[in-house]
Ligand SMILES: Nc1nc2c(ncn2[C@@H]2O[C@H](COP(=O)(O)OP(=O)(O)OP(=O)(O)O)[C@@H](O)[C@H]2O)c(=O)[nH]1
């Protein structure tokens with residue numbers, strides 16, 4: 001149960017101007033009475049008061065306290081928020097006073113969990129709150145802000161409504177065949193709708209994948225034969241000397257990974273060992289890893305040396321990366337001009353053409369942040385499951401009766417509900433009762 005009263009320091013435990021200590025639960029107000037020099041009648045919901053926290057005779061801090069009455073609070077329970085001075089020592093003392101007066105320390109995420117359990121927010125909003133806390137860049141924060149404002153619901157609800165319409169009608173047909181005024185749904189009517197849902201889900205899932213990539217980091221492998229300047233490029237992108245650079249071919253042997261934010265996009269960079277025929281045991285392992293990195297990457301930065309004619313090894317690599325999403329970079333243009341393509345000089349940290357290309361390439365994906373889009377892997381995998389179920393419906397043999405096939409639609413509906421954390425049966429039954437006054 002969650003009817004005990006919890007408390008926690010809600011701000012980071014470090015020196016700052018203000019720190020917030022929160023309580024939530026039935027005892028919040030009575031605990032506040034015990035520790036504040038504020039008359040009880042002033043503790044009105046939606047009010048803020050200046051007063052002091054006292055432990056017996058001792059004044060711990062002068063504070064601003066906000067009062068919230070259930071259900072109009074973050075957790076939908078009675079809540080009291082104490083704004084202390086931001087010192088670590090004072091804040092801790094206020095917290096331990098609350099514990100002494102009967103509160104229990106909150107577990108991580110427990111305030112938001114209560115908001116969810118009390119039905120104030122759905123699961124996706126709870127997830128968004130967590131995403132907001134962990135946001136590392138603008139896109140992640142934007143997407144979390146969308147989630148907090150219920151964007152997921154806007155995406156999923158239209159599907160739920162349309163699917164449950166169809167399901168409800170199929171179920172009525174089965175359960176109440178004597179109600180002849182309810183028309184029986186035929187395969188010809190249902191299949192086009194399902195096909196349309198599949199297409200729309202497919203579009204959503206593609207957009208979500210593209211957005212997730214720019215938001216969480218594009219796996220970017222820097223690839224090329226030895227000595228073309230891969231590690232120099234990594235260093236130029238990071239603007240620090242992360243990887244060892246020498247003029248000895250085969251300098252980098254292991255994968256070197258770093259994440260950077262470039263404007264609105266985030267890259268997981270992997271500097272790889274130069275690929276060539278080698279007999280060196282260590283280098284061979286490194287080259288094997290490079291090949292694997294090429295397979296797994298979202299984007300390949302293929303580095304070629306503009307100061308030398310292309311050789312067989314370059315040609316090999318051009319072939320190896322042909323099917324992949326790649327940018328071909330002509331490096332060392334400080335030594336030798338190059339006519340076209342993306343021209344850089346990693347050594348001189350002249351990589352503007354590459355940066356421009358990257359921004360341009362992912363511009364459309366970045367702008368997805370301004371529309372509603374799924375935010376995380378959990379949501380996305382449920383969406384894809386739903387899509388497969390609907391596809392399963394379409395793939396069934398024609399002779400199979402629709403009420404059996406519709407099991408697929410029911411599964412899809414359940415998956416979509418789960419994205420929002422809603423109870424599937426409940427909402428379906430809701431809908432059924434709303435639309436059909438069967439047996440009145
Ligand atoms: N002039 C010039 N030299 C460069 C440039 N980029 C890299 N180099 C030089 O090329 C040599 C090899 O550079 P690295 O960055 O180590 O090359 P790499 O591709 O990582 O090589 P491996 O790790 O051996 O595969 C070094 O001497 C660099 O200083 C460039 O843009 N211009």
Ligand SMILES: [Mg+2]
Pocket residue numbers: 230231232243244251252271272274
């Ligand atoms: Mg290197």
